[in-house]
Amino acid sequence: MKVNGCARCGQLVFFENSACLRCGAPLGFDPDQGRVITLVTGRVRPSSTARPRSAPVYLELPPVAVVAAAIGQAPLGDGGRGGVQSVHQVASPTLVRRVTATDLLDRAIGADPIAEDLLDAVPLDRRRWFYRCAASERAGCNWLVPAPATAADAARADAEVSTGEGTLCRCCRLTRTRPADSDPTGRDRFVRAEAAKRRLVAQLLELGLPVVAQVDDPAGGLAFDLLNSSEHAVVTGHSEGLITLDLAESDDAHRERVRVQLGEPYRTLLGHFRHEIGHYYWEMLVGADPARTARFRDLFGDPDLDYAAALDRHYAQGPPSDWRNTFVSAYATMHPWEDWAETFAHYLHIRDTLRTSAEFGLHVAGPDLAAFGVPANTLAAEPADLRNADDAAGRSPIRAIIDQWLPLTYALNAISRSMGRDDLYPFVLTPAVRAKLGFAHEMITVGARPGTASAASG
Numbered sequence: 366m367k368v369n370g371c372a373r374c375g376q377l378v379f380f381e382n383s384a385c386l387r388c389g390a391p392l393g394f395d396p397d398q399g400r401v402i403t404l405v406t407g408r409v410r411p412s413s414t415a416r417p418r419s420a421p422v423y424l425e426l427p428p429v430a431v432v433a434a435a436i437g438q439a440p441l442g443d444g445g446r447g448g449v450q451s452v453h454q455v456a457s458p459t460l461v462r463r464v465t466a467t468d469l470l471d472r473a474i475g476a477d478p479i480a481e482d483l484l485d486a487v488p489l490d491r492r493r494w495f496y497r498c499a500a501s502e503r504a505g506c507n508w509l510v511p512a513p514a515t516a517a518d519a520a521r522a523d524a525e526v527s528t529g530e531g532t533l534c535r536c537c538r539l540t541r542t543r544p545a546d547s548d549p550t551g552r553d554r555f556v557r558a559e560a561a562k563r564r565l566v567a568q569l570l571e572l573g574l575p576v577v578a579q580v581d582d583p584a585g586g587l588a589f590d591l592l593n594s595s596e597h598a599v600v601t602g603h604s605e606g607l608i609t610l611d612l613a614e615s616d617d618a619h620r621e622r623v624r625v626q627l628g629e630p631y632r633t634l635l636g637h638f639r640h641e642i643g644h645y646y647w648e649m650l651v652g653a654d655p656a657r658t659a660r661f662r663d664l665f666g667d668p669d670l671d672y673a674a675a676l677d678r679h680y681a682q683g684p685p686s687d688w689r690n691t692f693v694s695a696y697a698t699m700h701p702w703e704d705w706a707e708t709f710a711h712y713l714h715i716r717d718t719l720r721t722s723a724e725f726g727l728h729v730a731g732p733d734l735a736a737f738g739v740p741a742n743t744l745a746a747e748p749a750d751l752r753n754a755d756d757a758a759g760r761s762p763i764r765a766i767i768d769q770w771l772p773l774t775y776a777l778n779a780i781s782r783s784m785g786r787d788d789l790y791p792f793v794l795t796p797a798v799r800a801k802l803g804f805a806h807e808m809i810t811v812g813a814r815p816g817t818a819s820a821a822s823g
C-alpha cells in the first residue's frame with residue numbers, strides 16, 4: 366500500500382485513517398488517486414445539490430508544498446468571477462507575505478474566511494470536492510465519493526438518496542448482502558470484512574484490473590454476499606461474479622482453529638478475498654481466450670476436470686506427498702481452478718508487500734548478498750520494470766520481482782523468529798511455482814487498463 370501524510374501537519378497516516386491522529390484533520394481515501402487525502406470542511410460546491418444538508422461536502426487540501434508554491438505565482442482561472450486573478454488580488458499583499466504555508470493550512474481547517482481566499486491559490490484544476498461514502502458509519506468506510514460535477518451526476522445521486530441508499534463508494538457498491546442491523550455479532554464481523562475488502566479493491570484498482578459492480582453490469586460485474594454463519598451455514602466461494610464470504614472468517618479465534626484443523630501455514634481474511642477474486646478474474650483474463658487457456662492447461666492442468674469429484678477426492682485423500690514441488694499450497698492441488706486462485710492470491714500478497722516495503726524505503730543489504738546470488742542493485746522493494754518483457758539484466762518480469770522478494774522474506778522471517786513468532790512467510794517458491802506466478806503476472810499485465818501501474822513501462 367502507498368504511504369501518505371497529512372497535508373496539514375505532515376503526520377504519517379495510513380490506509381484505514383479517517384482523521385489525522387495529530388491535528389484532527391479529516392482524511393479519506395480517494396480511489397481515483399489511490400491515496401489517503403486531507404480534507405477541508407465547510408466549502409460548498411455551488412453545483413452540488415445531490416446530498417441532504419446533513420451530509421457535508423469536503424474540499425481536498427493538497428500537500429503543503431503544493432499550496433505554498435501556488436501563493437503569489439501562477440494565475441488563477443476566473444472561478445466564475447470574471448477575469449484572471451492572482452492570490453495578491455484575492456488577499457492583501459501584506460497578508461500574503463506574512464502568512465506561512467502552515468498558517469494557511471491551520472486557518473483552512475477552521476474554515477476562516479481569509480483562509481478560504483488563500484485556498485483559492487490552489488489552481489482550479491486541482492480543486493476537488495468529495496462526500497464521504499454513505500456506508501461510512503455502518504461499514505467503517507473511509508472512502509470518498511466525488512461530488513457531482515454535472516447535472517446528470519447530481520440527478521443520479523439525488524435518486525440514490527431518495528431511495529435511502531445514499532451514494533456508496535466504489536468498494537461498498539460491490540456489497541450485495543450484509544448482516545441485519547439487529548445482528549450485533551454479524552455487524553462487527555462485517556466491519557472487519559469490509560476493511561479487508563477495501564484493501565483488496567484498492568490493490569485491484571492500482572493494478573489496473575476492471576472493478577465493476579453487478580448493479581452496473583449484471584452480466585459481467587462483481588458482487589459480494591457477506592453473510593454471518595452464527596445462525597446458518599455459509600459456504601465461502603465464487604459463482605458467476607458473486608463472491609460469498611462466511612463472516613466467521615473475521616473472527617481470529619475461529620480462523621486460527623480452522624487453520625490448525627486444515628494444517629494451513631497461512632489463513633487470513635484478506636487472503637480469502639484475494640483467493641476468491643482470483644476465480645472471478647480467471648474467466649476474464651484466461652478462460653475467454655483459447656490461446657491463454659492452452660497455456661494455462663500446460664502450467665496448471667485441465668480446467669475442465671470434474672470439480673465436484675476433485676473436491677471429494679481432495680478431502681478424502683488429501684494432497685499428494687510431493688505437492689510442495691509444484692504448488693504454492695496444499696489446497697492448490699485440489700483442482701486447476703484452485704491452483705490458479707491460490708497463485709493469483711499469492712501474487713497479490715507479494716505485490717502489495719513489496720509496494721508497502723518500497724513506500725517505507727525498506728531495502729535488504731545483507732548479510733551476504735553473494736550467498737543469495739542476487740546483485741545488490743536489484744534489492745529495491747518495488748519492481749522497477751513491470752513490462753511483459755525481459756529487463757536490462759535479462760530477467761523476466763517475474764524473475765525481477767522474485768529477486769527482490771526473496772531477500773525481503775529472509776529478513777522478515779528472521780525478524781519474526783526474533784520476536785518468538787513463526788515465519789511471517791512460510792512458503793517455498795519452486796521453479797514450477799514461479800512459472801505459475803509469472804503467468805499470473807502476465808495475465809494481470811495484459812488485462813490492466815492502459816496507463817495504470819501494471820501496464821506502465823517502468
